[in-house]
Amino acid sequence: MKKIFSFVSMLLTLASLTSLFAADKAEIDKPAPNFTLTDSNGNEHSLSDFEGKYVVLEWINFDCPFVKKHYDGDNMQMLQKKYTEKDVVWLAICSSAEGKQGYFDNDEINKRIADHNAAMTGYLIDESGEVGKMYAAKTTPHMYIIDMEGVLVYAGGIDDRKSTSIADIKGATNYVSQALDELLAEKEVSVKVSSPYGCSVKYKN
Amino acid sequence: MRTLVLLLLFTLNLLAQPIRVDHANVELISEVKSIVPGQSFWVAFKVDHDEHWHTYWRNAGDAGIPTKIKWDVPAGFKAGNIQWPFPERIMLADVANFGFENELVLPVEISPPSDLIIRTNVTLNASATWLICKEECLPGEAELSLSLPVSNEILFNEKWVDKFTATREKLPLKNHDWKTSLDELTRSTISIRVQSFTQSNSNLGEIWFYPYQPGFIKNSSDQLIEQTENGFLISIGLEDFIVEQPDTLSGILVSENGWRGENTERAIEITVPISNVEQGISNTEGEGFSIWLALLFAFLGGMILNLMPCVLPVLSIKILGFVQQSGEDKSKIVQHGVLFTVGVVASFLILAGLLLILRAGGEQLGWGFQLQSPLFLIILSVLLLLFALSLFGVFEIGTSAGNIGGKIENRGGNIGAIMSGVAATVLATPCTAPFMGSALGFAITQPVFVTLSVFAFLALGMAFPYLLLSIFPQWLRFIPKPGNWMNTLKQFMGFLLLATIIWLAWVLGIQAGSDAITGLMGALLLAGLAAWIYGKWGSVLNKTGTRITASVTAISLVIASVTAANSFIPEEPLSNTTIKKSNSTLPWEKFSQEKVDKLVAEGEKVFIDFTAAWCLSCQVNEKVVLNTQEVVNKFAELNVVPLKADWTSRDPEITKALAKFGRNSVPLYVLYDSEGNVTKLPEILTPGIVLDALEKL
Numbered sequence: 001m002k003k004i005f006s007f008v009s010m011l012l013t014l015a016s017l018t019s020l021f022a023a024d025k026a027e028i029d030k031p032a033p034n035f036t037l038t039d040s041n042g043n044e045h046s047l048s049d050f051e052g053k054y055v056v057l058e059w060i061n062f063d064c065p066f067v068k069k070h071y072d073g074d075n076m077q078m079l080q081k082k083y084t085e086k087d088v089v090w091l092a093i094c095s096s097a098e099g100k101q102g103y104f105d106n107d108e109i110n111k112r113i114a115d116h117n118a119a120m121t122g123y124l125i126d127e128s129g130e131v132g133k134m135y136a137a138k139t140t141p142h143m144y145i146i147d148m149e150g151v152l153v154y155a156g157g158i159d160d161r162k163s164t165s166i167a168d169i170k171g172a173t174n175y176v177s178q179a180l181d182e183l184l185a186e187k188e189v190s191v192k193v194s195s196p197y198g199c200s201v202k203y204k205n
Numbered sequence: 206m207r208t209l210v211l212l213l214l215f216t217l218n219l220l221a222q223p224i225r226v227d228h229a230n231v232e233l234i235s236e237v238k239s240i241v242p243g244q245s246f247w248v249a250f251k252v253d254h255d256e257h258w259h260t261y262w263r264n265a266g267d268a269g270i271p272t273k274i275k276w277d278v279p280a281g282f283k284a285g286n287i288q289w290p291f292p293e294r295i296m297l298a299d300v301a302n303f304g305f306e307n308e309l310v311l312p313v314e315i316s317p318p319s320d321l322i323i324r325t326n327v328t329l330n331a332s333a334t335w336l337i338c339k340e341e342c343l344p345g346e347a348e349l350s351l352s353l354p355v356s357n358e359i360l361f362n363e364k365w366v367d368k369f370t371a372t373r374e375k376l377p378l379k380n381h382d383w384k385t386s387l388d389e390l391t392r393s394t395i396s397i398r399v400q401s402f403t404q405s406n407s408n409l410g411e412i413w414f415y416p417y418q419p420g421f422i423k424n425s426s427d428q429l430i431e432q433t434e435n436g437f438l439i440s441i442g443l444e445d446f447i448v449e450q451p452d453t454l455s456g457i458l459v460s461e462n463g464w465r466g467e468n469t470e471r472a473i474e475i476t477v478p479i480s481n482v483e484q485g486i487s488n489t490e491g492e493g494f495s496i497w498l499a500l501l502f503a504f505l506g507g508m509i510l511n512l513m514p515c516v517l518p519v520l521s522i523k524i525l526g527f528v529q530q531s532g533e534d535k536s537k538i539v540q541h542g543v544l545f546t547v548g549v550v551a552s553f554l555i556l557a558g559l560l561l562i563l564r565a566g567g568e569q570l571g572w573g574f575q576l577q578s579p580l581f582l583i584i585l586s587v588l589l590l591l592f593a594l595s596l597f598g599v600f601e602i603g604t605s606a607g608n609i610g611g612k613i614e615n616r617g618g619n620i621g622a623i624m625s626g627v628a629a630t631v632l633a634t635p636c637t638a639p640f641m642g643s644a645l646g647f648a649i650t651q652p653v654f655v656t657l658s659v660f661a662f663l664a665l666g667m668a669f670p671y672l673l674l675s676i677f678p679q680w681l682r683f684i685p686k687p688g689n690w691m692n693t694l695k696q697f698m699g700f701l702l703l704a705t706i707i708w709l710a711w712v713l714g715i716q717a718g719s720d721a722i723t724g725l726m727g728a729l730l731l732a733g734l735a736a737w738i739y740g741k742w743g744s745v746l747n748k749t750g751t752r753i754t755a756s757v758t759a760i761s762l763v764i765a766s767v768t769a770a771n772s773f774i775p776e777e778p779l780s781n782t783t784i785k786k787s788n789s790t791l792p793w794e795k796f797s798q799e800k801v802d803k804l805v806a807e808g809e810k811v812f813i814d815f816t817a818a819w820c821l822s823c824q825v826n827e828k829v830v831l832n833t834q835e836v837v838n839k840f841a842e843l844n845v846v847p848l849k850a851d852w853t854s855r856d857p858e859i860t861k862a863l864a865k866f867g868r869n870s871v872p873l874y875v876l877y878d879s880e881g882n883v884t885k886l887p888e889i890l891t892p893g894i895v896l897d898a899l900e901k902l
Contacts, residue, residue: 025445026445027445028446063341064341064342065336065342065343065344066342100340101340101341129298133299136445138267138268138299139267139268139300155446156446162270163270164270164336164344165344193420193446193447193448193449194420194448195419195420195448197268197270198268199268199269199338199341199342200267200268200269200297200298200300200302200338200342201268201298201300202297202298202340202341203298203299204298205298
């Protein structure tokens, strides 16, 4: 019976694999799947444009209380500034479907970026959710780091304190800055995966 | 004066109104109106969600965070952890969360110190934080408090007791005898083998595993359930990004309909060590062997089919046909053999396909093609008997086998070869039908893949001699000559089918008791009579009128036999228990420590059932195990005194007795032998466990 069972699961795996050939899938220590999205100023960006640079992907939804925690607490902007100054590319990606929470027109996005004094390289719009699903992004925030060779080296939460309280930012272990510091010091990333926390990404149904 | 104070305090307490927060009302409730020093009691954080809004379980799933309660209680008080009822899956597009909608009660046990002063008042403060979501999410928090008077007796709060009882039924059962092990762990899936209660419910409904740890199990994955002999295998996808592979996987298994039948435990806590992979591998091999064995038997069975009277003559003729047709060109002959095989396999697979379609249709109509279904067992037994009688020659199925050889057209070409394979299969039916029918009967209970494989191997087995002979036509001379020995063999095969009925009767006996077996015997008798009538008056040798009457009588008899046997099956299927439900009860006496001491001193054998009305497992154990005829008889036979310690309202004497056995919860089952030695029984009882324990006294 076991054999049949594994056979069935093998079929299922195969089935899911075939569906993945269409849209590549992100895996740790494997080349990160490429994508092309338009930013809030109408410019197109592809991941492959940034080869030779470290790239941070930040799944964002400005109205999610977990995202608010890190923006109202000046945590996210601080990280964006600190690392973009070190030539790291920081891409915020919003996978909220049109009409769902976190989906805004470009004027509103740019207003919010300005209000928060945010410093991402670009705010990319993924209203179809394709890129989000490619990276299995589940929460906002959900963070990813891609190294200079285009390999995915971190996927997970921004830190280890799962809460909406700004007071928890201080004292938390920030996995993103830890990994970036290690990469910039040419060290191996010590924590490559952590469990993300936040609101669910508001994908199209 | 005292009454007045208490009244005042109650009133204060009742004034505690739910607090309106974003999209919910929250409140701290208590199961009791008054507390007693040193005796623990239950309070709960109650959330009434607005429609479509939800808060989260201890593992929130892909997004969200669990509700937390921070207690501020007077010195000496202890507040326990939240006891989480099982959650529901809340899917938002591709994101799977575990949480609660509508009304939620999160119970917490509070243990007060024993030096409390009666007629004072204690206040419990709690600050709760949570995340409440519909599509969008809002964090919430509330400061709640509850005042309770200290008294010398516990008074239950009628307003909330039912809520606590209902919630306890949703808490996972933690002490049980289930065995779980890792079956297989791959990069993307995990399979867990679960050996469930010996008395499991055959209609469990949907089963779902909710892990305690985040970041390992993929929450949005499908969960495949495969029934095994004494439980099931559950296979779940793993997270895309695995944070850390835990040493043990723990969580709860939730059955839609209750693990021991309706209104029984729905959630059960399991822990699976996942470091020990070797064990899983050996399991795999053991199980794998049986499927290969089944396929081997199918293949051998297929070969044996060739020895049937209506098949063997065809064999020689077919091969000779190949040889003649192709002249001396050897490769042509082989090609024909292969194509003939393709034809046979194709027709068997088409047959299997039809069967599967029938099964799918049947499932939609709610027919269960399962060996667990007593009706199905009866039908299968009757069919097997009819097939066996047909092999014995009592009656013939379909056309007479006599002139089949001549009917196979020796059409040329490849299509002709395939078609002759199909024709051989169809024309051999009068002899193969009994075996095919039996194979069908079993295959119908199997998953699609097994059914198809079994049929394919049966076909390959049947076609194998043809294939072999088309490669080595000179071997034709080794083929035994058709003759009377084939009829002898055919009749002997009939006994194999009869032997199978014994096995089915055994399964039926376990499920439905001895009455059902009597019913089955009657059904078999009637079916035998039907076969005899059909054989005697229903064959082509008789007049049309006689034949029709005989056929109608035979068919009615078979239907009547099954219907009659079915009426012997108890109304409520007993799932897998051997015990018949009855209204007998043990002559319970009320527990008191004094009584126990006295009985034990007198050398009496004593059984104590520590139970409570709000304890679901206790109720189920009493209903399906303790108060059954067999157990009741055994108690009487061995003169065991059954005492019932009802802890529904937290009797301090019972609390003390429980503590003596190192427990602070029910159920607890204790047995004293005549020397006063104590045996503790598990929390989940089966008749076997109780009877064994009584035997050992």
